[in-house]
Amino acid sequence: MGVTAVFILPLLLLGISGLLFIYQEVSRLWSKSAVQNKVVVLTDAISGLGKECARVFHAGGARLVLCGKNWERLETLYDALISVADPSKTFTPKLVLLDLSDVSCVPDVAKEVLDCYGCVDILINNASMKVKGPAHKISLELDKKIMDANYFGPITLTKALLPDMISRRTGQIVLVNNIQGKLGIPFRTAYAASKHAALGFFDCLRAEVEEYDVVVSTVSPTFVRSYHIDPGQGNWEASMWKFFFRKLTYGVHPVDVAEEVMRTVRRKKQEVFMANPIPKAAMYIRTFFPEFFFAVVACGVKEKLNVPEES
DSSP, rough: EEEEEEEHHHHHHHHHHHHHHHHHHHHHHHHHHHHOOOOOOOOOOSHHHHHHHHHHHTTTOOEEEEESSOHHHHHHHHHHHHHHOOOOTTTOEEEEEEEEESSSGGHHHHHHHHEEEEEEHHEEEEOOOOSSOOOOGHHHHHHHHHHHIIIIIIHHOOOHHHHHHHHHHHHHEEEEOOOOGGSOOTHHHHHHHHHHHHHHHHHHHHHGGGGGGGGEEEEEEOOOOOOOOOOOOOGGGGSSSHHHHHHHOOOBOHHHHHHHHHHHHHHSSSEEOOHHHHHHHHHHHHHHHHHHHHHHHHHHHHHHHSSOOEE
16 A cells, blocks of 8 residues: 555646646636737836736737836836747737826827727726825825826726727726725825725726626735835734734735736636735724724834834
8 A cells, every 4th residue: 555655646746737737828828818919008017017917918919008107117118028029929019108197198098099009908007106104294285196196097097998898898997906995004094095995986887887798807915015025024023913014014926916917807807805814814804893903903003103113
């Protein structure tokens, strides 16, 4: 029996590895077919997440519209995509200057895209602006700017492109949101408010456009972290609330989020929540034990205000 197990176990592992490889290859080919020849608008292509989404969708054969606030960075991304692409299987991306915090320019951008391609198949709203600080120290002007960038800008672009999707009875709108669209964290009042508003809008829109076969998807990671910076341990383990917030704020790598966005488009998922178990548990605690949740958060804020920051 023991000798048989020695031979069977490696074969079993090899078989499982082979099946996983086949599954990954089929998924990769399926992803490409899902976006091939599709017009895909990416509202912030120059962020870490935007670059990875551009890479994934360009490799899949999408007709990319890369938007961003900085023309030089858009051109750098364009060159990077073209340099590694197979011209016979990919399309040349279109570059568009877009600052969603300037809502007045959004309709012109939508018109430019529609005039160029005639339609938009997939709109990925991934642009975002962040601010951190006590509510009483954040100016009302900055509050409004955050709302423009994270709420009014995306919904203005969505409304401009939506009639074409409805008339063609096809299309998909993806909102890359944040855990703070569901769970408010101290010192991020304006950001959390804008994310709550965006999530509420697209949740309502999903039901409204379902009869037209237009899919609305939301992808909510905890935070999208930078490429090279991993959160350090520091002295976060000093108390329960510090452990809680360390786990709550650990980010997801841009590559992982980009691949999840592709899966969401391919499978037409309605909602995806990307987080480790601590934020997921926090969601349930917030729902079923709100007083306990508020007490933990308040305790953390008090301790943070009383303990000097590390240099």
